[in-house]
Amino acid sequence: xxxxxxxxxxxxxxxxxxxxxxxxxxxxxxxxxxxxxxxxxxxxxxxxxxxxxxxxxxxxxxxxxxxxxxxxxxxxxxxxxxxxxxxxxxxxxxxxxxxxxxxxxxxxxxxxxxxxxxxxxxxxxxxxxxxxxxxxxxxxxxxxxxxxxxxxxxxxxxxxxxxxxxxxxxxxxxxxxxxxxxxxxxxxxxxxxxxxxxxxxxxxxxxxxxxxxxxxxxxxxxxxxxxxxxxxxxxxxxxxxxxxxxxxxxxxxxxxxxxxxxxxxxxxxxxxxxxxxxxxxxxxxxxxxxxxxxxxxxxxxxxxxxxxxxxxxxxxxxxxxxxxxxxxxxxxxxxxxxxxxxxxxxxxxxxxxxxxxxxxxxxxxxxxxxxxxxxxxxxxxxxxxxxxxxxxxxxxxxxxxxxxxxxxxxxxxxxxxxxxxxxxxxxxxxxxxxxxxxxxxxxxxxxxxxxxxxxxxxxxxxxxxxxxxxxxxxxxxxxxxxxxxxxxxxxxxxxxxxxxxxxxxxxxxxxxxxxxxxxxxxxxxxxxxxxxxxxxxxxxxxxxxxxxxxxxxxxxxxxxxxxxxxxxxxxxxxxxxxxxxxxxxxxxxxxxxxxxxxxxxxxxxxxxxxxxxxxxxxxxxxxxxxxxxxxxxxxxxxxxxxxxxxxxxxxxxxxxxxxxxxxxxxxxxxxxxxxxxxxxxxxxxxxxxxxxxxxxxxxxxxxxxxxxxxxxxxxxxxxxxxxxx
Amino acid sequence: xxxxxxxxxxxxxxxxxxxxxxxxxxxxxxxxxxxxxxxxxxxxxxxxxxxxxxxxxxxxxxxxxxxxxxxxxxxxxxxxxxxxxxxxxxxxxxxxxxxxxxxxxxxxxxxxxxxxxxxxxxxxxxx
Numbered sequence: 001x002x003x004x005x006x007x008x009x010x011x012x013x014x015x016x017x018x019x020x021x022x023x024x025x026x027x028x029x030x031x032x033x034x035x036x037x038x039x040x041x042x043x044x045x046x047x048x049x050x051x052x053x054x055x056x057x058x059x060x061x062x063x064x065x066x067x068x069x070x071x072x073x074x075x076x077x078x079x080x081x082x083x084x085x086x087x088x089x090x091x092x093x094x095x096x097x098x099x100x101x102x103x104x105x106x107x108x109x110x111x112x113x114x115x116x117x118x119x120x121x122x123x124x125x126x127x128x129x130x131x132x133x134x135x136x137x138x139x140x141x142x143x144x145x146x147x148x149x150x151x152x153x154x155x156x157x158x159x160x161x162x163x164x165x166x167x168x169x170x171x172x173x174x175x176x177x178x179x180x181x182x183x184x185x186x187x188x189x190x191x192x193x194x195x196x197x198x199x200x201x202x203x204x205x206x207x208x209x210x211x212x213x214x215x216x217x218x219x220x221x222x223x224x225x226x227x228x229x230x231x232x233x234x235x236x237x238x239x240x241x242x243x244x245x246x247x248x249x250x251x252x253x254x255x256x257x258x259x260x261x262x263x264x265x266x267x268x269x270x271x272x273x274x275x276x277x278x279x280x281x282x283x284x285x286x287x288x289x290x291x292x293x294x295x296x297x298x299x300x301x302x303x304x305x306x307x308x309x310x311x312x313x314x315x316x317x318x319x320x321x322x323x324x325x326x327x328x329x330x331x332x333x334x335x336x337x338x339x340x341x342x343x344x345x346x347x348x349x350x351x352x353x354x355x356x357x358x359x360x361x362x363x364x365x366x367x368x369x370x371x372x373x374x375x376x377x378x379x380x381x382x383x384x385x386x387x388x389x390x391x392x393x394x395x396x397x398x399x400x401x402x403x404x405x406x407x408x409x410x411x412x413x414x415x416x417x418x419x420x421x422x423x424x425x426x427x428x429x430x431x432x433x434x435x436x437x438x439x440x441x442x443x444x445x446x447x448x449x450x451x452x453x454x455x456x457x458x459x460x461x462x463x464x465x466x467x468x469x470x471x472x473x474x475x476x477x478x479x480x481x482x483x484x485x486x487x488x489x490x491x492x493x494x495x496x497x498x499x500x501x502x503x504x505x506x507x508x509x510x511x512x513x514x515x516x517x518x519x520x521x522x523x524x525x526x527x528x529x530x531x532x533x534x535x536x537x538x539x540x541x542x543x544x545x546x547x548x549x550x551x552x553x554x555x556x557x558x559x560x561x562x563x564x565x566x567x568x569x570x571x572x573x574x575x576x577x578x579x580x581x582x583x584x585x586x587x588x589x590x591x592x593x594x595x596x597x598x599x600x601x602x603x604x605x606x607x608x609x610x611x612x613x614x615x616x617x618x619x620x621x622x623x624x625x626x627x628x629x630x631x632x633x634x635x636x637x638x639x640x641x642x643x644x645x646x647x648x649x650x651x652x653x654x655x656x657x658x659x660x661x662x663x664x665x666x667x668x669x670x671x672x673x674x675x676x677x678x679x680x681x682x683x684x685x686x687x688x689x690x691x692x693x694x695x696x697x698x699x700x701x702x703x704x705x706x707x708x709x710x711x712x713x714x715x716x717x718x719x720x721x722x723x724x725x
Numbered sequence: 726x727x728x729x730x731x732x733x734x735x736x737x738x739x740x741x742x743x744x745x746x747x748x749x750x751x752x753x754x755x756x757x758x759x760x761x762x763x764x765x766x767x768x769x770x771x772x773x774x775x776x777x778x779x780x781x782x783x784x785x786x787x788x789x790x791x792x793x794x795x796x797x798x799x800x801x802x803x804x805x806x807x808x809x810x811x812x813x814x815x816x817x818x819x820x821x822x823x824x825x826x827x828x829x830x831x832x833x834x835x836x837x838x839x840x841x842x843x844x845x846x847x848x849x850x851x852x
Contacts, residue, residue, distance in 0.1 A: 307818040314824045321851040324809065324830020324844055328820040 018232050025225045033218035040211040043119070047204040050119035051197060054102075058193040060095035064143070065182050067091055071146060072175045078162030081153055081171070089147050092140060099133045102196075120196070122203055128195035135192055139185035145174035260370030263357065268292040268312060271365070281350065281370055283338050292368075299336040308334075308352075315354055315366055322356055329354065333373050349373040396461050396500075397507055403457045405512075406535045407542075411453050412505055414571055415462070418446040419501070422494055426487055436482035441664065443490070444473045445684045450497075452578045456543035465500055469493045536574045537562050537608075540581050544606055547585040554592055554603040555585045555624075561610035565618065569712060572692055573610070573620055576685050580622040580708055581606055583682065588626030588706050598703065600625065617694070617714045623707040629700040631657040641666060658698050662686035685710075733849070736778035737762040738769040738795065739811070740787040744834075748782055748811070751838040754845050766790025770798050778806070780848065783828065785812040785819055793823055800827035809848050811836065 067088035074081045105117035105126075120129055153168025164172060254261070254275045260282070262274035272288045279285055287295060292312060296305050307330040314320045326332075331352035338348075351373040357365040400408065425442050451466035472493060476486055537559045548555040565573055589595075589604030596602050606624045613619050631654045638644045638660040644652065652660075660666060661682045685708070689696040694712040735757045739745050745762045752759065760776040763769035767789045773781065781799060785792035792810065799806050808828040813835075814820060820831050829851065832844040 303818065307821050310818075310825050311821045314821065319827060319829055320824055321830040321847060323847050324832070324851070325824055327814065327833050328817050328824070328831045330817045330821065 018236075021228060021232070022225075025221070025228060029218070029221050029225070033214055033221055036214045037211060037218065040207045040214060043207040044204055044211065046119035047200045047207065049116040050125070051200045051204070053098075053116040054120075054193060054196050054200065057095065057098040057102075058190065060091045060098065061186050061189045061193070063091040064088060064095065065186050068143070068146065068175060068178050068182060072172070072179060075153060075164065075168065075172045075175060078154060081149075085146055085149055088143065092143060092147065095136060096140065099129075099136050102129045103133045105129070119200055119203065122199065124199040124203065125196055128192050128199055132189060132192035132196065135185055135188045139181055139189065142174075142178045142181040142185075145170065146178060149174075258371065260368075262287065262368055263365040264292055264312065264368055265365055266316065268309075270295065278370070281372060296331075298339050300331075300334055304330055304334060312354065312366065315356060316363055318363070322354075333377065346374065346378070349377040392461060393503065393507070396459075396504060399459055399461065400504065400507060400511065403459065404535070404538060405508075407457050407539050408459075408508060410535050410539075410570075411457055411459070412501065412508065414453065414574070415450045415501060417571070418450050419494060419498055422446045426490060426494065430484070433482055436484075436486075437477075439487070440473055440476050440482070444470065444477075445687060447473065448684060449575045449578065452543075452582060453539070453574070455546065456539050456578060458542070458546070459504070461500060462497070462504070465493075465497050469497065536570065536577065539574070540577055540606075540608065543578060544581050544585055547582055548589070548604075551586060552591060553585060553589050555589050555606055556603055557581060557606045557608060559608040559610075561612075562608070564612050565610055569618065572688060572712070575688055576620065576710060577608055577622060579682070579685050581608075584622070584624035584626065584706070588624040588628070590627050594627075613711070615714065616711065618712045620710040620712065621707055622710075623705055625705050628702040628704055628706050629658065629661070629698070630702060634658065634660050638663070638666060658700070661698060662696065731756055732758050733779040733807075734758055734760040734776055735780040735782070736760060736769065736773055736776060737782050738764075738766070738787070738792070739782070739784040740764050741784075744784070744811075748841065751841050752845060753838075753842055754849065756849065757845065766792065766795035766798070769795050770802070773799055773802065773806075780807045780845075781809070782832075783808050783810050783812075783823070785810060785823060793819065793826055796823050796826045796828045807848050809844055811841075 067084050070084035071081055071088065073079070074084060101117055102120050105115075105120035107121040108115075108118050119125065149167070149171050151167060153164055153171050154162045155165045254273065257275050258277055260275055260278040262278065263271040265271065268291055270287050270290050270292065274287060278287045282295060282299075293305065293309055296308060300308070311325070311328070311330055314325070315322065329352065331350070333349055333351050336348050336350050349372070351371045353369045355367040355369075356363050357367050422443050425439055425446075428439065430436050430439055447466050447469045451463055451470060454460075454462035454466060469490070472490060476482060476490075479486065537557070540559065541557045544555040544557045547553075562573070584606050585604070589606075590598065590600075592602035595604065604624060604626055606622065609621045609623075611619045611621075635644065635649050635652055635657050638657075639646060639649050643660060643663050643666060662685070664683045666683065686696055689710055689712075692712060694710055696711075697709045698707065699709070700706040733756050735752070737745050737748050737759060739748070739762075742764070745764070749759050749762065757780060760778055761772040763772050765787045769781070769783075770790070772778070783792050783796060787795075790798075792812065796808055796810070799808060804827075809830050809832055810820065810823045810828045811832045811834060812820065812823075814831075814833045824831065830844060830848055832840065836844075
């Protein structure tokens, strides 16, 4: 299929050929039919006129003969001769004039009016005419005496009667001689007249037959022209159909293509022909006739628009190398926002491409193609996210490699339980403000525990996520009116934590498979999930070291009797111990300098002991050799936090003051480090203990120690309570 | 390379010595002969006047006189000069402005030897 432009050129040249053909046919018709036809018609009419003229003249020869005979008769009878002589003179005169005219006949030009004798100029006729003139001239001389005769040919006397006088005798002789001559001359003259007639008739006949030939030729030519005309018409119809078909195809392309396609003129106005996809891409019907600026102004930022308009304008400059500016096309991949669309809709990207269109050597238009790049860009983003994700997996993996496998297994199990609990708390129905607050607090305790443990074993990715979760919870705590909707973002965070934990679990599974494949069968021990209580011990040691390191302190953990704990208490004890160790390092243990100054070991000591109490269950004590607690400071802080009033404060005894530590909101909220300042540590412990049906107490000696003592009931009921929390 | 009617003189403008040498070493167009290298716009204009260069590669961010001003000045001095801007594509608006001021094309840093020679060929072909 040729392009429309090519087709246009072909059509135009074909029209030129058509016109030439028609002109040639007309010239041929005029040359071959019209002119000869006219000429022949003229010949025919000339011949007819000449025939008529000639046939009119031929009677004179007979009339002359009769007149001469009449003269002789009158002379014989003595009659009056003047009348026939006069007649003879008139007839001879007429014949002379006729022969003169015939002899003087000549061919005439195309534009002269023909005379009766025009045809006699014809060569064939001319010979007979000349012969006629000669015959007549000769005969006429014999008649001369008759013409000249005057008077009366008789003696006018009674006696003589009507005898011829001498003049009469001469006349008689001349007449007799003329009659004798006439016997020879008249047939010749008649023959000449016949010759002329024959020649004219022959000429007529020839002209007529030529004319019929010409007419036949004319018919043929006319038929040819009609055929040619029909052919041309058909050709043109085919041409038009081809053009229409091309247009239909172009329309189909425009209608079907997914890209927007249009032309910009020098004023940057969009042309009338554009692809139908423009409507979907720009969400409007009226793009034809719109300026490029108007098309873009509401959907791209003003700065992008300004750059884009400059870019399109420089494309019109011949200096600009079209192929060397494609990389700076500001609309190469542009994010668009349609007015009236909500901001939450997926971002849309369009890709514009510009091509110069030349007509001859000049740039006539800019062809613009537009495609929807949203899917491609989204894919790019996904790819990036996937890369980030795999990077974070590598980070996690590297983190995991540093963690003790048993601790990790126990952490994974515990945090899963904690998150399941958060999930069930989130699902619990709640109506009242207080119920919502209770939910926030319960969730906080679980997440906080997960965070603490993650930090303890060095799983920063989990720690970060849990921290962000806590941030959200903190915001909820500070919010005035709580409603069910406020909890929705938490579900996303929870899901994120679950997913991340799952990915760690997957990694661990892969690693353990690797390990199992690599290790000899004999060395395979119990599954990692069945961790011994000593895991808690090493975790707490690590935690103390880490928190100490982060706070410029040194602390170590000594534990005893942890292995005596039943598995069901492990979690609870660990939760309590994590918070207690954290608090001890943060608040109890002094800096190494301070400790040295006080004559203590620069490295603080935290002792954790579990003692089975028989029927009374277990006693857990956590003691640090730090600076101890100041009841005055505790009361002052509690007053600051609004936990006790100024009137109440002086009445509080040391025990009551210490119990303030376990009140919710005792500690500050403003310092949002991961390790302290949350004010939940002791409150969390108290709550956990309470939920387990146990009791918690604290004792302290300033400058010497702080000791938390937890009494846990015997197992059966304790386990149930804990699970119920 | 011998002087001839078909040889075009090329001037390299970039404030980085490494890039200047890189362009000079990498360009392999027979018709181009590097006649100078400038580290800023002022130097470039001076060298341009002195060498009568036909082709200029131009950085955009330079001390003294930046690329945009320099392009404007070179085109004012000699309207048929061929200028290829070679710059990092931090801001398309600046790049488009350089073209608006009369630069013929743009090549994005970092570039490969093939990209550089391709862009120079295209620049000369568009002449």
